Amino acid sequence: MTYPWVAWYAMRRYATYRLGALSEAVTNTVFGFLRAYILIALWQARPALGGYDVTDAVTFCFLTQALIGPVQIFGGMELTERIRTGDVAIDLYRPADLQGWWLADDLGRAAFALGFRGVPPLVTGILVFHLAVPSPARLAQFAVAVLLALLAGFGVRYVAAMCVFWLHDDRGVQAVSLVAAMFFSGLLLPLVVFPGALGVVANLLPWAALIQVPADVFLGKAGYFGLDGTAGLLATYGFQAFWAIVLFAAGRLLTVAARRRLVIHGG
Amino acid sequence: MASALRVYGLLAWTWIRAAAQYPVSMVLLALGTAVVTGLDLAAIALMFSRVPRIAGYSAPEVMFLYATSGLSFALAEIVLGTAERLGQHVRRGTLDAMLVRPVSPLIQVATEEFSPRRMGKLIPTATVLILVLPRLDVTWTPLRVLLVPMMIISGFVMFAALWVLTAAVQFVLIDGHQATKAVTYGGGFLTQYPLGIFGRDFVRGLTFVIPLAFVNWEPSLYVFGRADPLGLPTPVRFASPLVAAALCGVAALAWRAGLRHYRSTGS
Amino acid sequence: MIELDNVTKSFVVRRRAGRLRRTRTVVLACEGISFTVGAGEFVGYLGPNGAGKSTTIKMLTGILTPSSGSVRVAGLDPSRQRTTLARRIGVVFGQRTTLWWDLPLRDSLALVRHLYRIDAHDHRRRLAALIDLLDLGPFLDTPVRQLSLGQRMRGDLTAALLHDPELLVLDEPTIGLDVVTKATVRGFLAELNAERGTTVLLTTHDLGDIERLCRRVMIIDHGRLAYDGGLDRLRAMADAERMLVVDLERPGPPVEVPGVRFVRADGPRQWLAIGSGVNAATVVADVAARYEVADISLREPDIEDVVARLYRSGLPAPAPSADGRVGSTGW
Numbered sequence: 001m002t003y004p005w006v007a008w009y010a011m012r013r014y015a016t017y018r019l020g021a022l023s024e025a026v027t028n029t030v031f032g033f034l035r036a037y038i039l040i041a042l043w044q045a046r047p048a049l050g051g052y053d054v055t056d057a058v059t060f061c062f063l064t065q066a067l068i069g070p071v072q073i074f075g076g077m078e079l080t081e082r083i084r085t086g087d088v089a090i091d092l093y094r095p096a097d098l099q100g101w102w103l104a105d106d107l108g109r110a111a112f113a114l115g116f117r118g119v120p121p122l123v124t125g126i127l128v129f130h131l132a133v134p135s136p137a138r139l140a141q142f143a144v145a146v147l148l149a150l151l152a153g154f155g156v157r158y159v160a161a162m163c164v165f166w167l168h169d170d171r172g173v174q175a176v177s178l179v180a181a182m183f184f185s186g187l188l189l190p191l192v193v194f195p196g197a198l199g200v201v202a203n204l205l206p207w208a209a210l211i212q213v214p215a216d217v218f219l220g221k222a223g224y225f226g227l228d229g230t231a232g233l234l235a236t237y238g239f240q241a242f243w244a245i246v247l248f249a250a251g252r253l254l255t256v257a258a259r260r261r262l263v264i265h266g267g
Numbered sequence: 268m269a270s271a272l273r274v275y276g277l278l279a280w281t282w283i284r285a286a287a288q289y290p291v292s293m294v295l296l297a298l299g300t301a302v303v304t305g306l307d308l309a310a311i312a313l314m315f316s317r318v319p320r321i322a323g324y325s326a327p328e329v330m331f332l333y334a335t336s337g338l339s340f341a342l343a344e345i346v347l348g349t350a351e352r353l354g355q356h357v358r359r360g361t362l363d364a365m366l367v368r369p370v371s372p373l374i375q376v377a378t379e380e381f382s383p384r385r386m387g388k389l390i391p392t393a394t395v396l397i398l399v400l401p402r403l404d405v406t407w408t409p410l411r412v413l414l415v416p417m418m419i420i421s422g423f424v425m426f427a428a429l430w431v432l433t434a435a436v437q438f439v440l441i442d443g444h445q446a447t448k449a450v451t452y453g454g455g456f457l458t459q460y461p462l463g464i465f466g467r468d469f470v471r472g473l474t475f476v477i478p479l480a481f482v483n484w485e486p487s488l489y490v491f492g493r494a495d496p497l498g499l500p501t502p503v504r505f506a507s508p509l510v511a512a513a514l515c516g517v518a519a520l521a522w523r524a525g526l527r528h529y530r531s532t533g534s
Numbered sequence: 535m536i537e538l539d540n541v542t543k544s545f546v547v548r549r550r551a552g553r554l555r556r557t558r559t560v561v562l563a564c565e566g567i568s569f570t571v572g573a574g575e576f577v578g579y580l581g582p583n584g585a586g587k588s589t590t591i592k593m594l595t596g597i598l599t600p601s602s603g604s605v606r607v608a609g610l611d612p613s614r615q616r617t618t619l620a621r622r623i624g625v626v627f628g629q630r631t632t633l634w635w636d637l638p639l640r641d642s643l644a645l646v647r648h649l650y651r652i653d654a655h656d657h658r659r660r661l662a663a664l665i666d667l668l669d670l671g672p673f674l675d676t677p678v679r680q681l682s683l684g685q686r687m688r689g690d691l692t693a694a695l696l697h698d699p700e701l702l703v704l705d706e707p708t709i710g711l712d713v714v715t716k717a718t719v720r721g722f723l724a725e726l727n728a729e730r731g732t733t734v735l736l737t738t739h740d741l742g743d744i745e746r747l748c749r750r751v752m753i754i755d756h757g758r759l760a761y762d763g764g765l766d767r768l769r770a771m772a773d774a775e776r777m778l779v780v781d782l783e784r785p786g787p788p789v790e791v792p793g794v795r796f797v798r799a800d801g802p803r804q805w806l807a808i809g810s811g812v813n814a815a816t817v818v819a820d821v822a823a824r825y826e827v828a829d830i831s832l833r834e835p836d837i838e839d840v841v842a843r844l845y846r847s848g849l850p851a852p853a854p855s856a857d858g859r860v861g862s863t864g865w
Contacts, residue, residue, distance in 0.1 A: 023445035030449035034465075041464040045318035162505040171292070175299030179306060195316050203295050277648040285641040364632040366597045368649050369620035375649075380636070530613065532545065532597045533592065 002096055003104040006037025011107025019118065024069065032065035032121045033259040036129060042193070050192025054260040056219050059132040060190050062125030063215040067146070069117025070110045072212045073185055075160065075177050077102070083164040092259055099158065099248070099255050106154045114146075134218055141233060145214040145222075148240035152209040156181075162254035165261060180205075186212035204241040213240055275374050282381035293383055300387030304341065307459060307460045308333060308391050313463075322464045328491060329461065332398040335415070335483040336458035337392035339422025344455075345385040347430040350452065354437035354444040359528065373431065373522060411490050413504075418486040421507035422458075425482055428511070428518035428524075429454060435518070438525030448475065458482045463496050470497060480511040535701055536571040536594060539575045542601030543589050562589045563589040567603070567627060567758040571735060573700070576727045586738045586757040591705050594735070595625050608700055626693030628706035631863065639689050640674045643696065650697040656695065660683060664692045667722060684715035691719070695726070699784035701733045702726070708740050713864045714795045720746050753841075768841075775807040780821060781829040782860060802828070813837055 013022070031201070039057040043049055053058065079102055082088045091098055123129055134142065149263045160177050165172045182188055184207035190203045191212045202208060203224075213236055223232030224239050286293050288352065311333055315326040353376055356362040365372040433447035440446075454477070461482045462470050474480040474497065489504040523525055535546070543564040546680040564586045565787045571577050581587045592598040593605055596612035596619055605612055623630070632643040647657045660687055668688040681689065687707060689763055694702060704723075708716050726732050731756060736743060744751060751768055753761040761768060765849055769814050780789060781803050788796035789804055793812035814832055821827060 017442075019442035020445060023443055026446040027449040027453070030453050031456070033469075036454060037465045037469070038460060041322045041460075042314055042318065049317060102452055170300065172295050175296070175303065179299075179302050182303075182306055183309065188306060189313055193313055193317060194315070274648065274651075278645060279642050281641065281648060284644075285637050363592070363597050364627065366616065367623075367632070368594050369617040369626040369651075370649050371617075379634075388671055402683055468636060527599075530597065531601075533589075533598050 003100060003267070006096075006101055006104035007108035007111070010105040011019065011112045012108075014109050015219075019041040021069070021113070021116040022120070024040075025117045027132040028065045028068055029121040030237040031064050035065070036125070037059045039190075051221065052190065052192055052219075053128055055132050056164075056191065058125070058129050058222070059219060060186075060215045061124055062129070062131060063218055064185075064187060064211040065125075066122040067149070069113035069212045070146070071149055072110075072113075072157065073153075073187060074107075074158055074209060075174060075181060077106070077157050077161045078205055079158070079161045081166055083161065090135065091262050099251050102158065103133055103151075103154055104158075107150065110150050116267065132219060137138060138220055138247075141222075142214060142218040144237065145217040145240065148237060148244060148257050149214050151244040152206055152240055152247065155244050155251060156206055156210075159247055159254065161193065162251060162258055165181045165250065165254075165258040181210075184208060185210045186215070206247065209240040209243050268500065271374060274370055275378060278370075278374065278378040279381040282378060283383055285381040286384070286477075295386040296382070300384050301390040304337070304388045305391035307337070307456065308395060308464050311459070322461055324461045325404070327399050327402045327404065327457075328487075330459060331403055331490075332483055332487060333459040334392050334396035334399055334421055335487070336422065336455065337418050338389070338396060339425050339482060340455035340458075341388035341392055342381035342419075342423040343426030343430055344388060347427050348378045348385070349381075350434040351378060351437075351444060351447060352429050353434040354441045357437065362529070372436070372526070375410055376434070395477050399432050405490060405492070413492055414486045418483050418507055421486075421511040422482040424511040425478070425507075425514050426451070426455065428514040431518040433519050435521035435525040440513070444511070454479045454482075458484065467496070478510045478514065481507045535609060535736065536569075537572045537606040538570075538590075538594075539568050539604045541567045541590075541600045541605055542592065543586075543593060543598065544601045551636045562757050563595070563849060564600075564754075567757075567759050568753070569752060569759060569762055571733060571855055573733050574604075574727070574731045576723075576748050577736070578744040578751045579735060579754065580741075580744065580751060581754035585754045588705060589600075590754065591703060591735075591737060595623065595703060596620065598620065620699065622699055623701045623703060624697070624699040625704070626686070626687075626690045626694045626704045626707050628704070628709045631678060631686055633686070633689055633692055635679045638677050639670065639681070642678060642691060646693045646696050652697050655864070656698075658699065659695050661692070664695060666694060667725075669717070673711070675721075683710050685711060687711060687715065687719065691722070694819055698730075699732065701735070703735045705737045706739060707736070708738060708743055716740075716742070723747060729782055730808045767845040777809055777833040778806040778814070778817065778821070779831045779833060780806060780825070783828050785794075786825070789821060789825060791817060791824065793817055794821075808832075812850045 021055060036058045039052060039061055041051070042055050043054040045224075047053065049057075079088070079091075082091065088098075091101065095099070142241065156177075160170075160173055162175050167173060182200050184191075184205050186208065191208060193199075194202050213222070217236060222228075222236040224235035227235045280430060301347075311326075311329055314321060315329070316461070319325075321329060349372060356376065365375045368375065400415075429451055433444075433451055436443055436447060457465065458479055462473060462480055465473070470480065474485075476493070485495075485504050487508055489501075495503070541564060542562065545561045545563055547559050547561050549559070562608070567586075567590060579587055579590070589598065594607055594612060595602050596616035599613040607619055607623050610622075612619050633639070634645065634824075637645070643661060646652075651685055652660070668691060669686075670688060670692060673685050678689065689766060691707075701725075708719060712764070723734060723736070727734050727747075734747075736742065736747065745813060749764055751763070752759060752764055753768075771852045775795075775806065777797070778794065782789075783802065785802045786838065788799065789806055790796070791806075793809055795809065797807050799805070806821075807812055818830055818832070821830065
């Protein structure tokens with residue numbers, strides 16, 4: 001099967017950019033510190049905000065900073081550039097499925113990022129702050145949530161990338177995507193802080209599945225539609241899977257349409 | 268100096284004219300940039316929707332810090348933001364093409380792709396500043412009034428110096444670009460908040476090592492009439508221009524050293 | 535215009551040896567290079583890859599500072615007076631463009647105008663002339679990223695010449711170009727040198743460029759200047775054989791004449807190699823006397839062969855001073 005090979009190769013390819021990745025990890029860690037202090041100040045003013053306590057908030061902070069790399073919150077895929085230059089034509093002539101190929105590539109990249117961009121912020125957080133420690137069972141649940149998050153994240157970015165086929169200048173899409181991702185993923189502030197209706201809406205959008213949900217699973221606070229405990233966990237996975245599937249399907253439709261409209265961009 | 272400004276202006280204007288050929292795109296991008304910059308403001312607003320004070324600071328006070336820091340940072344990023352691409356130019360060899368021209372490579376990099384889009388960053392920050400000034404619970408003496416433009420200008424110079432420093436570092440650490448964002452974007456981010464929330468040692472570091480405390484924190488203490496958590500004497504509140512000048516000196520030296528290094532070792 | 539005196543450039547290269555250790559080797563990119571180029575000359579600069587051509591060019595233009603020795607271009611020191619010098623020289627890199635990728639050519643040239651502080655009137659005039667000479671009209675509004683290699687090269691040339699420099703330095707400009715564009719560029723450069731008197735230093739792998747444009751050639755090998763003189767002397771030095779092409783009245787056995795080696799025959803036509811040092815006139819007379827000859831022609835050795843042979847067998851020791859300097863090479 002080609003796909004595991006594609007993923008493996010992608011991981012090795014990204015591994016050559018070790019220094020750059022570590023560089024990014026440094027920045028993620030520093031921002032982790034800054035956000036942690038801000039969240040501590042916020043929780044000191046209101047100790048049980050959104051059902052979290054201070055330790056939960058700081059743990060959330062470092063978890064989400066660690067996930068920025070693997071889940072690629074700030075968007076972007078190599079595919080976008082290839083569509084712009086027209087190189088994607090080569091990809092479309094391959095016997096492999098375009099979406100499947102790029103999914104494998106992305107998972108390889110994510111595997112690399114988990115180590116090189118996920119570990120440093122998390123380790124630093126553990127060393128300097130007091131973070132919540134989960135049970136092994138919870139860790140396993142967290143791993144599943146991360147995998148689903150990776151799939152959903154790929155879904156979002158793939159759809160955004162496919163839009164370039166129709167919009168010659170995709171910078172607008174990118175900007176909107178970035179704003180939405182930063183705001184609704186919980187990166188700025190945990191979604192639990194969002195008041196009222198805004199909070200409800202935010203928790204239903206796909207971006208919530210990317211880092212907010214895995215973090216909540218880690219903290220043992222996973223729950224959707226009023227459920228908690230095991231039912232809540234399953235509902236949470238269901239929420240992530242729902243978006244992954246929907247976005248995947250959308251991506252598939254767009255791929256088919258794009259194949260039909262193979263306009264080779266010179267610019 | 269005057270001729271450098273003139274060249275900068277001419278180059279920037281040429282880039283603007285080129286961007287103006289796509290007016291719709293230009294305006295949309297400017298708005299997009301404004302929104303992205305406004306996200307930080309959204310985060311602060313969200314926080315204050317849940318608590319009345321953070322670390323003892325009221326919403327207008329934090330908004331004031333956000334606006335002054337944001338304005339300084341936006342101005343600096345407009346003027347010198349693209350300098351952080353230096354590492355990219357070194358890696359691709361395009362720095363050589365700049366060195367055969369009779370203009371400082373710093374000016375060439377800084378004006379690259381200059382576009383009115385950059386101005387978008389000013390919209391949220393300037394708007395907030397105008398709106399918050401009358402709402403501050405402050406007795407306005409002439410000295411306090413003077414401190415506001417003084418801190419914005421000194422802050423601008425300091426951030427500009429930091430951008431140059433991050434560029435200079437990339438002569439030696441070519442892959443260090445992402446890590447430098449911790450200083451520039453990190454610095455811009457943390458100065459939006461009262462430094463008191465960041466812990467004593469952190470604040471000491473920000474006063475004596477990387478003097479970001481002078482961007483808006485120290486002068487603001489005087490404007491708000493608050494005591495300095497570090498207990499430093501009153502004249503320190505007014506030291507921003509001096510610190511800015513010193514930082515400029517350091518940045519200039521670093522840039523020259525970096526360029527000298529590049530010209531003796533090549534790429 | 536250009537004076538290099540005993541210029542040396544060394545680099546420290548750090549390689550990883552094994553898991554933790556790093557070896558530190560000093561690489562001499564250029565060693566004791568000395569040459570002078572006078573104003574108005576058109577000089578070719580050859581050398582195998584990695585010989586130090588690009589390093590020399592970078593030192594001339596101020597991109598790199600020499601480790602030792604002195605460099606003076608247009609009377610200025612490139613490492614100390616980079617910006618002053620930059621106003622008086624133009625540089626074209628064949629492998630990279632000096633233009634801005636996303637901008638239309640026209641806008642790139644506007645930026646160039648401001649960088650060199652060319653006044654509006656001069657700029658319009660020069661630009662019009664260059665547009666005409668290099669036929670830039672059709673693609674002036676195309677983004678540089680979409681230009682073909684030939685178009686981009688013409689654009690780079692324009693950008694380098696807008697400010698009317700005294701010296702033009704080209705680093706492999708014809709690489710990858712199609713035949714027509716090559717001819718255009720060569721013709722343009724020849725005219726530039728002949729009519730405006732612009733000094734040209736041309737680095738190239740394409741010996742066709744050299745043959746068409748340069749009468750003086752410098753060859754650098756392993757960081758040392760191995761040859762500095764005219765093309766003719768180069769041919770002679772390389773010990774390459776001239777070729778005598780004899781068309782006999784009738785096909786016959788290989789021609790045998792002293793000083794000549796039979797190479798091949800094709801019907802009545804025979805190719806004979808004349809050794810160096812042998813007088814071609816004598817050989818021709820000999821052949822004509824002993825055989826029934828319909829036609830005879832003498833071909834100089836292909837410069838490609840000459841240089842290839844030199845690269846392979848190692849170049850001779852640096853040319854003695856008297857011959858290699860300005861003024862004695864026919865210019």
